[in-house]
Amino acid sequence: MILKKLFSRRKEEYWWMTIAVPLVAILLALITGVIFIKATGRSPLKAYKLLFGSSGLFPSPYWKNHFAEMLLSSSMFISTGLAFSIAFKGGLFSIGAEGQFIVGGIVAAYFGYAEPFAGLPTILHLIIIFIMAMAAGGIWGAIAGWLKTKKGIHEVITTIMLNWIALYLIEDWLVTGPMKANISTGISGTPYISATAKLPNILPGTRLNISFIIIAAAVFFTWFLLYRTTIGFEIRAMGYTLVFGMEAPKASGVNVNRRIIQTMFISGAVASLGGSFIVLGILFQYPPVFEGGYGFDGIAVALIGQNEPVGIFLAGILIGALRTGATSVQLAHIPKTFPSIIEGLIVAFIALQELIRYLIMKLIVPKRSKSD
Amino acid sequence: MKALEVKNITKRFPGILANDHINLSINKSEIYSIVGENGAGKSTLMKIIYGLYTQTSGEIYVFGEKVKINNSNDAIKLKIGMVHQEFMLIPRFSVTENIVLGQEPKRGIFFDRKTAVKEIKEISDRYGLKVDPLEKVENLPVGIQQRVEILKVLRRGAEILIFDEPTAVLTPEEAEDLFKTLSFLRDSGKTIIFISHKLKEVMAISDRIAVLRRGKLQGVVYKEKTNKQELARMMVGRDVVLEIPAALVKRGDTITSVRNLTVKNNRGIVGLKDVSFDVHSGEILGIAGVEGNGQAELIDALIGFTKPVSGSISLSGEKVKSINPHNMRERGMAYIPEDRKRRGLILPFRIKDNMIMGQHNKKPFSRNGILNDMEIDSFAEKKIEEFDVRPRDIYAKAANLSGGTQQKVLLARELSIWHNFILAAQPTRGLDIGAMEFVYKMLIEEKKRGIAVLLVSLELSEIMGLADRILVLYEGEIIGEKKPGETSEEDLGLMMLGLKKKEKVV
Ligand SMILES: Nc1ncnc2c1ncn2[C@@H]1O[C@H](COP(=O)(O)OP(=O)(O)OP(=O)(O)O)[C@@H](O)[C@H]1O
Numbered sequence: 001m002i003l004k005k006l007f008s009r010r011k012e013e014y015w016w017m018t019i020a021v022p023l024v025a026i027l028l029a030l031i032t033g034v035i036f037i038k039a040t041g042r043s044p045l046k047a048y049k050l051l052f053g054s055s056g057l058f059p060s061p062y063w064k065n066h067f068a069e070m071l072l073s074s075s076m077f078i079s080t081g082l083a084f085s086i087a088f089k090g091g092l093f094s095i096g097a098e099g100q101f102i103v104g105g106i107v108a109a110y111f112g113y114a115e116p117f118a119g120l121p122t123i124l125h126l127i128i129i130f131i132m133a134m135a136a137g138g139i140w141g142a143i144a145g146w147l148k149t150k151k152g153i154h155e156v157i158t159t160i161m162l163n164w165i166a167l168y169l170i171e172d173w174l175v176t177g178p179m180k181a182n183i184s185t186g187i188s189g190t191p192y193i194s195a196t197a198k199l200p201n202i203l204p205g206t207r208l209n210i211s212f213i214i215i216a217a218a219v220f221f222t223w224f225l226l227y228r229t230t231i232g233f234e235i236r237a238m239g240y241t242l243v244f245g246m247e248a249p250k251a252s253g254v255n256v257n258r259r260i261i262q263t264m265f266i267s268g269a270v271a272s273l274g275g276s277f278i279v280l281g282i283l284f285q286y287p288p289v290f291e292g293g294y295g296f297d298g299i300a301v302a303l304i305g306q307n308e309p310v311g312i313f314l315a316g317i318l319i320g321a322l323r324t325g326a327t328s329v330q331l332a333h334i335p336k337t338f339p340s341i342i343e344g345l346i347v348a349f350i351a352l353q354e355l356i357r358y359l360i361m362k363l364i365v366p367k368r369s370k371s372d
Numbered sequence: 373m374k375a376l377e378v379k380n381i382t383k384r385f386p387g388i389l390a391n392d393h394i395n396l397s398i399n400k401s402e403i404y405s406i407v408g409e410n411g412a413g414k415s416t417l418m419k420i421i422y423g424l425y426t427q428t429s430g431e432i433y434v435f436g437e438k439v440k441i442n443n444s445n446d447a448i449k450l451k452i453g454m455v456h457q458e459f460m461l462i463p464r465f466s467v468t469e470n471i472v473l474g475q476e477p478k479r480g481i482f483f484d485r486k487t488a489v490k491e492i493k494e495i496s497d498r499y500g501l502k503v504d505p506l507e508k509v510e511n512l513p514v515g516i517q518q519r520v521e522i523l524k525v526l527r528r529g530a531e532i533l534i535f536d537e538p539t540a541v542l543t544p545e546e547a548e549d550l551f552k553t554l555s556f557l558r559d560s561g562k563t564i565i566f567i568s569h570k571l572k573e574v575m576a577i578s579d580r581i582a583v584l585r586r587g588k589l590q591g592v593v594y595k596e597k598t599n600k601q602e603l604a605r606m607m608v609g610r611d612v613v614l615e616i617p618a619a620l621v622k623r624g625d626t627i628t629s630v631r632n633l634t635v636k637n638n639r640g641i642v643g644l645k646d647v648s649f650d651v652h653s654g655e656i657l658g659i660a661g662v663e664g665n666g667q668a669e670l671i672d673a674l675i676g677f678t679k680p681v682s683g684s685i686s687l688s689g690e691k692v693k694s695i696n697p698h699n700m701r702e703r704g705m706a707y708i709p710e711d712r713k714r715r716g717l718i719l720p721f722r723i724k725d726n727m728i729m730g731q732h733n734k735k736p737f738s739r740n741g742i743l744n745d746m747e748i749d750s751f752a753e754k755k756i757e758e759f760d761v762r763p764r765d766i767y768a769k770a771a772n773l774s775g776g777t778q779q780k781v782l783l784a785r786e787l788s789i790w791h792n793f794i795l796a797a798q799p800t801r802g803l804d805i806g807a808m809e810f811v812y813k814m815l816i817e818e819k820k821r822g823i824a825v826l827l828v829s830l831e832l833s834e835i836m837g838l839a840d841r842i843l844v845l846y847e848g849e850i851i852g853e854k855k856p857g858e859t860s861e862e863d864l865g866l867m868m869l870g871l872k873k874k875e876k877v878v
């Protein structure tokens with residue numbers, strides 16, 4: 001019954017394009033990858049076998065571990081991908097996930113090791129940590145929203161600036177100053193978090209922890225927010241009327257300024273999840289130098305996922321898999337940056353989506369109308 | 373000689389047959405009008421001819437030759453041009469730059485401005501379309517922008533010119549100018565396809581008139597052999613009363629009052645000066661005036677888009693402290709904007725979403741911030757039935773609806789939101805006569821219910837027929853108040869042009 005309703009609603013012409021376009025883009029990227037490898041005189045087959053064998057997408061030796069690693073890194077990409085798309089749906093082009101991610105990370109680290117919390121039961125401790133990290137990441141995003149509504153500064157500029165501010169604040173001050181671990185412990189970076197702050201494992205024998213469950217819930221939450229709530233309704237209305245200065249929602253009484261700030265807050269809070277995952281589930285501290293980039297990969301993930309929560313979930317898994325399998329391609333004498341090239345190619349083909357759409361139409365539609 | 377022939381053109385959209393085996397044969401040097409109800413398929417047919425849509429089946433012949441038009445470049449090559457309703461001009465560019473864009477005269481690799489300006493002067497003289505080639509488009513009134521658009525089409529060598537509701541955005545004076553242009557173009561050998569809902573216009577300028585109804589061609593008639601009533605009957609399938617029924621209602625308390633309102637427009641110029649008036653329950657107050665005499669500023673202040681420089685607005689008998697759309701809505705204002713695509717609807721949203729916009733956060737459409745689809749669907753189903761929205765599909769996107777249908781959705785929504793005051797700006801723009809009649813009925817119903825209505829319109833006949841009192845705006849000031857019974861369109865016209873001095877200041 002519900003299924004029937006769901007499908008009978010799909011009345012739009014060519015709704016399947018949203019799915020077909022990214023799939024074709026991925027396929028084209030893989031084919032281009034073949035050409036690249038061939039051109040350098042190596043074996044594409046071997047490379048892809050290695051890459052996807054150790055990506056966790058397909059069964060292979062040590063599959064369980066690959067699979068766990070893949071989900072672990074996917075969680076981070078999904079988090080920043082969702083963050084980008086939430087803002088994007090509201091007509092906001094936020095580049096700020098990078099900063100919100102590390103703000104989430106440093107706050108998670110602090111509440112992970114700070115004394116008064118370190119003795120709490122795990123559940124309680126984790127809840128406190130996540131609330132704090134998300135609040136901090138959210139505020140980091142909301143600042144950009146606030147500056148846009150009050151001063152009219154475009155969010156692209158403010159979010160980029162906030163990224164740098166977060167980076168310097170954390171790495172040049174907090175991690176080397178007030179939050180620096182005691183020298184006598186021999187640890188660089190912040191102290192290690194207490195055992196109660198570590199994300200519980202869900203697949204024994206691997207590093208996979210509840211971060212993946214949390215992010216899956218976040219995907220659902222984002223979908224629910226955007227499509228089932230009044231706030232999401234307004235966010236989408238804003239995004240759709242961006243070229244018209246959001247006049248239609250404004251005229252209907254939507255407090256657009258407040259929604260912009262809220263949207264940026266939610267976006268920032270979701271991005272901070274990824275930073276918390278990495279600190280609480282992988283590194284167990286905030287290191288002196290953080291290997292970043294998740295924020296920017298998030299934009300790619302959102303693009304591939306067509307800015308839809310489910311799409312981002314799948315795209316995040318794809319990127320996570322490429323990264324997990326990355327080092328293995330070295331066995332085929334291909335640099336481990338090769339999977340990043342594939343990722344870049346996918347994005348490039350997505351950027352050509354109008355062309356892809358056109359080609360698909362050319363290929364498929366005439367056949368359909370003849371049978372009409 | 374036949375300029376354009378379409379044979380058995382059919383266009384199917386999911387769930388709707390927009391054009392159903394249409395045959396037209398249009399002569400060279402003819403003004404050929406197409407009329408029909410909202411959603412009859414006029415725009416669709418034009419888009420097919422101009423290459424924006426591809427027909428599902430059927431053939432097109434241009435000057436006797438069978439052609440395939442895949443995109444608008446093909447159409448331009450075949451000397452077909454279209455004057456779009458939403459002008460595709462770049463506001464910051466000059467008239468010349470806009471016209472030559474894409475086909476610039478060059479000297480070497482550089483843009484040859486001098487030649488371009490000379491060329492524009494030449495065509496503009498040839499067709500009597502006066503423009504200043506160096507003026508920026510953003511500084512031009514709509515009527516002149518349309519002229520630029522026509523020049524652009526002519527410069528590309530168009531022989532067949534399509535005008536889809538060109539007069540919907542024009543003032544009556546600008547429309548007169550356009551008609552002169554159209555006749556001149558016809559006399560100089562061009563072929564004109566003209567679409568309008570205003571039968572008066574159609575009767576004034578056409579040679580032949582084709583009537584579409586629900587995708588089918590009802591018939592083609594010579595102007596001389598028909599009249600407005602017959603056309604209306606062919607379009608709607610029944611007799612249409614074009615008169616507005618008088619409705620006597622005892623006017624009640626003041627609902628909305630405006631005091632000493634002074635408003636600057638977005639260019640920082642005072643557009644509305646010290647305006648005061650009241651709108652009472654059970655009354656329709658008409659605002660007449662030539663476009664650009666303060667109507668936009670008045671509307672923007674009333675809905676809360678611009679904060680007045682001075683003065684106050686009271687709604688439901690209470691002064692509004694902080695003027696913004698949210699507060700205006702909360703105090704019972706319904707708003708029918710003149711630009712429905714920009715301010716009214718959210719085009720990528722479905723009909724059902726648009727139907728609840730503005731009351732989406734109220735029960736029963738949502739509870740605790742969560743949307744209730746069952747309620748939304750049944751509400752939307754009810755409304756599309758009540759307002760005869762076609763297609764009867766609440767999942768159809770607003771962007772895919774015909775212009776008039778969009779207006780119906782907007783009306784359905786605004787009138788179902790709780791209100792005691794309606795701010796209606798050009799509520800019948802783009803509507804067919806049947807729908808127009810319907811809107812008039814709705815407004816009169818509202819008035820009978822004791823709602824206060826402020827009707828801002830450029831159509832004098834509309835204001836004369838509906839309003840209980842008429843205020844005339846001229847250069848941002850109210851220069852007179854009249855009752856429809858005590859005045860005539862001519863009289864009002866003179867006041868609108870500022871030729872009659874202030875008569876009675878409210
Ligand atoms: N792109 C589209 N997708 C789906 N349906 C469409 C699309 N464009 C038009 N339609 C449908 O086709 C029908 C004809 O629309 P069209 O715009 O041609 O009407 P029209 O005669 O121009 O009406 P109006 O006078 O209101 O402008 C309408 O029912 C409309 O909903």
Ligand SMILES: [Mg+2]
Nearest residue numbers: 414415774775
């Ligand atoms: Mg139309």
